[in-house]
Amino acid sequence: MFKFTTASKNLLVRSFSSSVSAQGAKVAVLGAAGGIGQPLSMLLKLNPLVGDLNLYDIANAPGVASDLSHINTSSTVRGFSTEEQGLSKALEGRDVVVIPAGVPRKPGMTRDDLFGMNAKIAMDLSIACAEVCPKASILIISNPVNSLLPLAAQVFKNKGVFDPKKMIGITTLDLVRASRFAFEKTGKVQFIPVIGGHAGTTIVPLYSQCSSLKLSPEDLAALVHRTQFGGDEVVQAKAGKGSATLSMAYAGARLVDSVVRASQGEDVVECGFVANDTYASEGVDYFAGILRLGKEGVSEILPLPENITQLEKDAIKAALPQLASAAKKGIDFVTNN
Ligand SMILES: NC(=O)C1=CN([C@@H]2O[C@H](COP(=O)(O)OP(=O)(O)OC[C@H]3O[C@@H](n4cnc5c(N)ncnc54)[C@H](O)[C@@H]3O)[C@@H](O)[C@H]2O)C=CC1
Numbered sequence: 001m002f003k004f005t006t007a008s009k010n011l012l013v014r015s016f017s018s019s020v021s022a023q024g025a026k027v028a029v030l031g032a033a034g035g036i037g038q039p040l041s042m043l044l045k046l047n048p049l050v051g052d053l054n055l056y057d058i059a060n061a062p063g064v065a066s067d068l069s070h071i072n073t074s075s076t077v078r079g080f081s082t083e084e085q086g087l088s089k090a091l092e093g094r095d096v097v098v099i100p101a102g103v104p105r106k107p108g109m110t111r112d113d114l115f116g117m118n119a120k121i122a123m124d125l126s127i128a129c130a131e132v133c134p135k136a137s138i139l140i141i142s143n144p145v146n147s148l149l150p151l152a153a154q155v156f157k158n159k160g161v162f163d164p165k166k167m168i169g170i171t172t173l174d175l176v177r178a179s180r181f182a183f184e185k186t187g188k189v190q191f192i193p194v195i196g197g198h199a200g201t202t203i204v205p206l207y208s209q210c211s212s213l214k215l216s217p218e219d220l221a222a223l224v225h226r227t228q229f230g231g232d233e234v235v236q237a238k239a240g241k242g243s244a245t246l247s248m249a250y251a252g253a254r255l256v257d258s259v260v261r262a263s264q265g266e267d268v269v270e271c272g273f274v275a276n277d278t279y280a281s282e283g284v285d286y287f288a289g290i291l292r293l294g295k296e297g298v299s300e301i302l303p304l305p306e307n308i309t310q311l312e313k314d315a316i317k318a319a320l321p322q323l324a325s326a327a328k329k330g331i332d333f334v335t336n337n
């Protein structure tokens with residue numbers, strides 16, 4: 001007969017022990033059956049702060065939900081398909097909506113090349129969110145983030161429900177990469193802010209904030225480049241079978257956890273791509289900043305650290321025109337469709 005080890009007993013008890021989860025956050029994942037959606041949904045099922053998880057996809061969300069619903073944590077999981085108002089039902093009463101719905105890159109493509117395929121998906125999902133759960137935190141994973149976050153914001157603006165504190169384009173994977181790549185040099189896990197946007201040279205890691213990192217200019221340049229093109233590294237390694245999914249699921253689950261913890265009163269700092277007027281004088285209205293999260297979403301966009309380097313300042317400057325045109329592309333799509 002099977003005997004419980006102490007470790008397995010602990011796991012069993014921990015799985016059921018959270019009293020938070022019974023009333024925990026109500027989260028929806030849109031695109032939940034995909035490469036990111038499935039592991040992300042699993043990580044959310046394992047998070048005791050998430051009490052109720054709705055999974056929506058154009059294919060197989062009920063199957064994924066049925067599978068996850070057997071995991072012995074106390075949250076409930078339900079799956080919704082496109083039939084019978086599935087999307088609206090999935091969004092009812094949500095505190096947080098995470099959106100990894102959309103097509104991923106293949107080698108040779110930029111994230112911007114996905115715009116033609118993913119803009120309509122993002123627009124349809126944003127319209128549903130604006131109509132059903134306008135007060136939820138909307139966290140957008142789908143690429144190109146630099147265009148799709150402004151697109152979703154414009155949908156909410158047109159419907160008169162846009163709250164800049166509640167809509168974040170997820171750049172957390174850039175922070176996860178920066179932290180990991182610096183760890184490979186220093187042996188220490190540290191929070192390294194990454195600002196700007198989420199595509200190539202718009203990704204600006206602030207390695208100046210990693211005090212233990214001592215690198216030659218050449219090695220620092222290589223580290224910055226690896227961080228900016230970490231997504232391409234995975235796309236090439238997967239050789240036509242998609243882009244980062246598992247690390248993205250981890251990063252997405254971390255941001256959801258941060259938003260939920262902040263909503264419960266914890267002081268949490270993350271970075272994310274948001275409506276941000278720091279560079280408005282240069283025509284940039286959306287910029288990934290260092291965010292303090294609070295009970296109502298983004299409570300403050302923190303000023304950039306005073307000791308950022310000239311190289312980092314130059315990188316921000318170089319990102320601005322790209323960010324302005326990417327945002328315009330998203331906004332124009334809403335105007336023209
Ligand atoms: N922000 C970031 O750091 C990252 C963003 N991404 C992006 O995330 C997106 C998803 O990537 P994967 O999960 O690998 O792709 P995938 O193709 O494995 O999954 C996408 C899922 O979206 C679903 N879907 C498509 N249209 C939909 C709609 N209208 N409503 C609901 N679901 C719909 C599909 O059925 C599929 O299950 C891509 O655009 C990718 O570029 C990927 C990695 C990192």
Ligand SMILES: O=C([O-])CC(=O)C(=O)O
Pocket residue numbers: 104105111143173230231232234235243244
């Ligand atoms: O590179 C991609 O297409 C997916 C992505 O955004 C990332 O991994 O950072």
